[in-house]
Amino acid sequence: MVLRRQSRASLKQRGTAYVLVLAITTLLVAMGVAGVMLARQNLKRSDLYVQQLQAAEESRNGLELVSYRVNGLGVGLWRSIYTSGGWVNDSPAGQLTLSYMFVDENDGDLADDPAQDVRLYVRADYGKATRIYSMNFSATTGALVAQPDTFRQELTP
Numbered sequence: 001m002v003l004r005r006q007s008r009a010s011l012k013q014r015g016t017a018y019v020l021v022l023a024i025t026t027l028l029v030a031m032g033v034a035g036v037m038l039a040r041q042n043l044k045r046s047d048l049y050v051q052q053l054q055a056a057e058e059s060r061n062g063l064e065l066v067s068y069r070v071n072g073l074g075v076g077l078w079r080s081i082y083t084s085g086g087w088v089n090d091s092p093a094g095q096l097t098l099s100y101m102f103v104d105e106n107d108g109d110l111a112d113d114p115a116q117d118v119r120l121y122v123r124a125d126y127g128k129a130t131r132i133y134s135m136n137f138s139a140t141t142g143a144l145v146a147q148p149d150t151f152r153q154e155l156t157p
Contacts, residue, residue, distance in 0.1 A: 051127035058096055059131040062122035066100045067137060067144045079110045099123040115140050
């Protein structure tokens, strides 16, 4: 009879050990799955951060690019080509799409006075990120001349 009691006791201990091992294994698997999900979320977040940095850089570069292109058109000719407040889409390159717009903040008409300053807005869409930067340009000589102290980041939609 004593042998039977020991075997029942060892069976209970063995059953308890199985339940304990199962509980620990379940806990470790849950922690592993949570770790993988957190790593994927951090990867997505870092990818979006890189896209935001790229969009910001391209938008700043776009200010120079557009002013260079416009000055290449000829003195004052750009005022008759563009309308104040109208976005112009540049050709997309990979994940990047540039758009720009000229705004005459005085009276809204680019063509009326060739000596009026103009604000140039450049929008860069890179992946899922969008950044808009703007700068005032003086046009007293007919060519666009940047006024660096007027550079600013605009609110993005």
